Amino acid sequence: MPELHRYFTHLVIERKLAPASVRLAYNGIRFLYLKVLDWPALALEVTLPKKPQKIPALLTRAEVARTINACSDLRYRTMLVVCYGCGLRLSELLAVRVSDIDGERSLLRIEQGKGAKDRLVPLSPTLLGHLRV
Numbered sequence: 001m002p003e004l005h006r007y008f009t010h011l012v013i014e015r016k017l018a019p020a021s022v023r024l025a026y027n028g029i030r031f032l033y034l035k036v037l038d039w040p041a042l043a044l045e046v047t048l049p050k051k052p053q054k055i056p057a058l059l060t061r062a063e064v065a066r067t068i069n070a071c072s073d074l075r076y077r078t079m080l081v082v083c084y085g086c087g088l089r090l091s092e093l094l095a096v097r098v099s100d101i102d103g104e105r106s107l108l109r110i111e112q113g114k115g116a117k118d119r120l121v122p123l124s125p126t127l128l129g130h131l132r133v
Contacts, residue, residue, distance in 0.1 A: 001044065004029065008046045019049040078130065082108075085127040089114060101131060 011017045033042045071077040083093045092113045100109040108121045
């Protein structure tokens with residue numbers, strides 16, 4: 001369908017739409033043909049733009065220190081320090097147990113993290129000392 005190909009090229013190049021907007025139009029057209037018009041199949045040879053991957057803004061050392069120091073409860077402060085120091089996701093942090101800490105090798109075992117994978121995360125000497133308190 002050359003008309004649809006030209007239409008999506010127009011959306012990307014001339015209208016400079018965001019990838020999410022182009023995907024929305026693409027899925028709307030697919031829905032029209034497959035569900036409303038009840039076509040058995042639809043072969044759209046359209047190259048959709050990829051979502052730009054942006055690195056999140058980093059916190060300064062002072063911002064990190066203020067965030068951690070703002071927490072007065074030792075348990076929650078420790079959770080913040082471990083989360084930040086090891087780069088854990090919230091679900092990974094909540095699953096950490098004392099038995100997951102390998103003090104001899106300075107490693108933290110993360111079980112069933114993203115993608116249902118286990119991994120070992122290095123613990124800095126400072127963080128390991130904080131955990132031993």
